[in-house]
Amino acid sequence: MTMNWKTxxxxxxxxxxxxxxxxxxxxxxxxxxxxxxxxAGSLATAxxxxxxxxxxxxIAQGVQDADLVIVCTPVDTIASISREAARHCRPxxxxxxxxxxxKAIVDQLDxxxxxxxxxxxxxxxxxxxxxxxxxRADLFQGRVVVLTxxxxxxxxxxxxxxxxxxxxxxxxxxxxxxxxxxALASSSHLPHLVASVLAAATPSAYLPLVGTGxxxxxRIAAGDSELWRQIIAHNRQNILQSLDRFIQRLSxxxxxxxxxxxxxxQRILExxxxxxxxxxx
Amino acid sequence: MTMNWKTxxxxxxxxxxxxxxxxxxxxxxxxxxxxxxxxAGSLATAxxxxxxxxxxxxIAQGVQDADLVIVCTPVDTIASISREAARHCRPxxxxxxxxxxxKAIVDQLDxxxxxxxxxxxxxxxxxxxxxxxxxRADLFQGRVVVLTxxxxxxxxxxxxxxxxxxxxxxxxxxxxxxxxxxALASSSHLPHLVASVLAAATPSAYLPLVGTGxxxxxRIAAGDSELWRQIIAHNRQNILQSLDRFIQRLSxxxxxxxxxxxxxxQRILExxxxxxxxxxx
Numbered sequence: 068m069t070m071n072w073k074t075x076x077x078x079x080x081x082x083x084x085x086x087x088x089x090x091x092x093x094x095x096x097x098x099x100x101x102x103x104x105x106x107a108g109s110l111a112t113a114x115x116x117x118x119x120x121x122x123x124x125x126i127a128q129g130v131q132d133a134d135l136v137i138v139c140t141p142v143d144t145i146a147s148i149s150r151e152a153a154r155h156c157r158p159x160x161x162x163x164x165x166x167x168x169x170k171a172i173v174d175q176l177d178x179x180x181x182x183x184x185x186x187x188x189x190x191x192x193x194x195x196x197x198x199x200x201x202x203r204a205d206l207f208q209g210r211v212v213v214l215t216x217x218x219x220x221x222x223x224x225x226x227x228x229x230x231x232x233x234x235x236x237x238x239x240x241x242x243x244x245x246x247x248x249x250a251l252a253s254s255s256h257l258p259h260l261v262a263s264v265l266a267a268a269t270p271s272a273y274l275p276l277v278g279t280g281x282x283x284x285x286r287i288a289a290g291d292s293e294l295w296r297q298i299i300a301h302n303r304q305n306i307l308q309s310l311d312r313f314i315q316r317l318s319x320x321x322x323x324x325x326x327x328x329x330x331x332x333q334r335i336l337e338x339x340x341x342x343x344x345x346x347x348x
Numbered sequence: 349m350t351m352n353w354k355t356x357x358x359x360x361x362x363x364x365x366x367x368x369x370x371x372x373x374x375x376x377x378x379x380x381x382x383x384x385x386x387x388a389g390s391l392a393t394a395x396x397x398x399x400x401x402x403x404x405x406x407i408a409q410g411v412q413d414a415d416l417v418i419v420c421t422p423v424d425t426i427a428s429i430s431r432e433a434a435r436h437c438r439p440x441x442x443x444x445x446x447x448x449x450x451k452a453i454v455d456q457l458d459x460x461x462x463x464x465x466x467x468x469x470x471x472x473x474x475x476x477x478x479x480x481x482x483x484r485a486d487l488f489q490g491r492v493v494v495l496t497x498x499x500x501x502x503x504x505x506x507x508x509x510x511x512x513x514x515x516x517x518x519x520x521x522x523x524x525x526x527x528x529x530x531a532l533a534s535s536s537h538l539p540h541l542v543a544s545v546l547a548a549a550t551p552s553a554y555l556p557l558v559g560t561g562x563x564x565x566x567r568i569a570a571g572d573s574e575l576w577r578q579i580i581a582h583n584r585q586n587i588l589q590s591l592d593r594f595i596q597r598l599s600x601x602x603x604x605x606x607x608x609x610x611x612x613x614q615r616i617l618e619x620x621x622x623x624x625x626x627x628x629x
Contacts, residue, residue, distance in 0.1 A: 191559040211557060240556070253550055254557040258565040260601060263620030265542055268597040269534055275521070276492060276535040277627055278472040283567040284539040287560075288624040292617035299605070299613060307605045314598055316549040320541060321595065324580070324588045332580060336573035339544030343569040346558055 071230065072097035076133035078126065078148055080104050080113035082193060083165050084139030085202030088118035090235040093204040103129035113199040127155035135231065136183075138164040143297040146175040149185065158182035163228055165190055167251065168301035169215045169244035178219040186228050187215040187244060190237060191255070195289040208236035215244045252305035257313060259295055260306065262288040352511065353378035357414035359407065359429055361385050361394035363474060364446050365420030366483030369399035371516040374485040384410035394480040408436040416512065417464075419445040424578045427456040430466065439463035444509055446471055448532065449582035450496045450525035459500040467509050468496040468525060471518060472536070476570040489517035496525045533586035538594060540576055541587065543569040 075091055077084045080102040088100045102119030103126055104110050110122040123129045130136050130152045138149050145164045153162065162185045166172050173187045192210040194201070212232040216225045229239045242250065266285040269277070299306055316335075323331035356372055358365045361383040369381045383400030384407055385391050391403040404410045411417050411433045419430050426445045434443065443466045447453050454468045473491040475482070493513040497506045510520045523531065547566040550558070580587055597616075604612035 191557060194560055210559070213557065250554045250557045254554045255559055255561050258546060258562045261542060261546055261598075262561075262565050262624075263617050264597050264601055265539060265594065266620035266624040267616050268594050269623055271623070271626075273531045273535040274623065274627055276472060276494070276531045278491070278536055279475055280536050280543075280568040281539045282627060282629065283564050284543050285620070285624050285627075286564040286629070288617075288620040290621070292614060292621045295617055296610060296614045300608075300610060303605055303608065307602070310598070310602055310605065313546065313549050314595065314602065316545050317542075317591070317595055317598075320545055321588070321591050324584055324591065327581075327584065329577060329581060333573060333577045335548050336544050336569075336576055336580075339547035339566070339569040340571070340573050342550055342552070342555065343543075343547040343566050345552075346555055346563065346566075348563065348567070 070095060070098050071227075071234065072135050074099045074101060074133045075135045075137065076101045076103055076130045076152075077119065077137050077139055078103045078129070078152060079139035080109055080118060080122075080199050081139065082197050082199070082201050083190065083206075084137070085113050085116065085118040085199035086192075086204065086206035087137060087139065087165075087235065088113065089116070089202050089204035090207055092117060094234055094236070096231065096234045097135070101129050101133065109199055113202070116199060116202060118199055118202055126152050130156050130160070132157075133160055136160060136162045138162065141294050141297055142166045142168055142172065142301050145172050149176050150180065153180040153183040156183050159184065161186075161224060161227060163188045167255065167298045169213075169247045171301050173215055173217065173244040177217050184221065184224045186220050186224055188228065188232065189213045189215070189247060189251070190232065192237075195287050197291050197294075205236065207232070210237050212237040212239045213247050214239055214241050215247050216241060217244070248302050249305050252302055252309040256299060256302055256306045257309040259287050259290070260299065260310065261313065262286065263295075351376060351379050352508075352515065353416050355380045355382060355414045356416045356418065357382045357384055357411045358400065358418050358420060359384045359410070359433060360420035361390055361399060361403075361480050362420065363478050363480070363482050364471065364487075365418070366394050366397065366399040366480035367473075367485065367487035368418060368420065368446075368516065369394065370397070370483050370485035371488055373398060375515055375517070377512065377515045378416070382410050382414065390480055394483070397480060397483060399480055399483050407433050411436050411441070412438070414441055417441060417443045419443070422575050422578050423447045423449055423453065423582050426453050430457050431461065434461040434464040437464045440465065442467075442505060442508060444469045448536065448579045450494075450528045452582050454496055454498065454525040458498050465502060465505045467501050467505055469509065469513065470494045470496070470528065470532070471513070473518075476568050478572050478575075486517065488513070491518050493518040493520045494528050495520055495522050496528050497522060498525070529583050530586050533583055533590040537580060537583055537587045538590040540568050540571070541580065541591065542594065543567065544576075
């Protein structure tokens with residue numbers, strides 16, 4: 068593989084940013100990776116784990132030589148940090164983000180960064196764990212990355228970014244920012260919310276009696292609650308619609324239980340089994 | 349460890365029955381394990397995997413020498429199979445089951461098996477997988493087994509059964525059948541139902557966009573839908589109450605989303621995070 072990039076700057080070296088750095092280095096996708104962050108401990112961990120070649124807390128210094136900047140901060144800060152970083156980039160620098168929501172972010176950045184070329188990304192990868200200590204070079208292997216180009220995006224930029232993620236082992240698909248947010252409301256944000264409410268609703272006295280079922284179903288509820296509060300706030304209207312559909316489906320199950328309608332209960336369980344089986348573990 | 353049992357008969361050599369056999373043999377808890385079932389393929393797999401010493405499709409023959417019989421069939425058939433097996437057991441034989449619900453089963457068997465001594469069990473272990481091909485000797489290691497003795501149970505029988513499960517690596521707790529069913533409605537049956545409805549409610553078009561979060565949250569929906577229909581039917585009233593409480597909590601989240609009440613959203617996410625964190629992975 069040829070080195071497609073000279074210097075990649077990663078702003079925010081947590082689980083995702085750190086994993087991007089490790090994947091870039093493992094697959095020799097760039098000559099140099101710079102890690103930028105505010106937390107000296109996270110930067111030191113990223114450096115120690117060789118997720119990045121060098122680290123800095125100074126955004127201006129960190130991005131000045133980059134030909135690709137990837138913003139991996141919580142969704143509430145992506146737009147402002149991207150704008151700040153863009154002021155210090157060379158003309159023509161590519162920029163993307165990894166936010167779990169896209170419309171609010173892309174609306175603020177698309178065509179608004181002067182000579183810096185922004186296209187949004189969302190790698191659908193991660194876990195309930197956080198921080199560069201959990202970063203893994205194979206986090207994106209076989210995972211989907213959604214690119215969210217707009218009419219303003221240059222096709223060459225989109226192609227370059229697509230190649231970048233594919234070089235990291237991911238499969239890419241393209242969606243508009245709005246279509247991305249509608250889909251992710253159902254495929255990611257609603258499951259998180261359901262897992263959180265299910266865990267929160269379990270009486271403490273029954274926690275010693277949970278098995279692997281409860282453990283799986285609530286696993287993502289262990290994620291950082293502030294990061295998820297921001298994601299949910301960004302995509303509130305779509306999540307509200309997904310949640311209403313889910314409550315409606317749950318009410319069908321509730322009525323079937325109340326009526327002892329075994330056929331409907333079986334049908335819902337079987338539909339769930341088939342959809343789950345279509346995805347694999 | 350001394351061999352506490354001479355012959356253990358396991359009726360139903362699927363994931364749980366097969367794992368009991370493997371654990372008995374790995375830990376030398378009995379001299380001989382007999383596997384009893386209707387499906388010749390499952391029996392052959394259990395034998396090949398050395399989960400049992402010998403197999404038979406004849407219940408009478410299978411249980412005649414047993415000093416412990418463990419009924420591991422779907423919950424709808426446990427009572428009738430236990431009664432049939434009891435007719436062919438020697439006086440004084442111990443019998444238990446591994447059903448995920450207890451009240452309906454124990455009500456039918458407790459004190460009703462003549463000279464056979466029945467105490468209900470529920471090992472809270474398993475997975476979305478089924479069949480002896482997925483059995484594991486360590487399935488019960490560190491897991492909780494609920495014993496459900498009643499006023500009719502002889503303390504010596506309960507102690508012997510507790511020792512049996514502990515010999516397999518499990519921790520045991522005692523609950524009445526009714527208290528067991530109330531607790532499991534929240535800690536196991538509701539999560540299964542929620543996972544199934546969530547998987548069923550995900551639009552097929554969005555399945556390519558699911559990540560590890562959806563995968564965890566819906567994992568148990570891949571389980572056998574007929575087995576779960578039976579479990580849900582057995583514990584319908586308790587599950588209905590748990591489901592109503594869950595829908596009520598979900599409605600609080602829904603109203604917080606509609607009102608953009610970030611504080612309440614954050615509070616629910618944080619409560620979920622703490623309860624999930626209390627359990628571990």
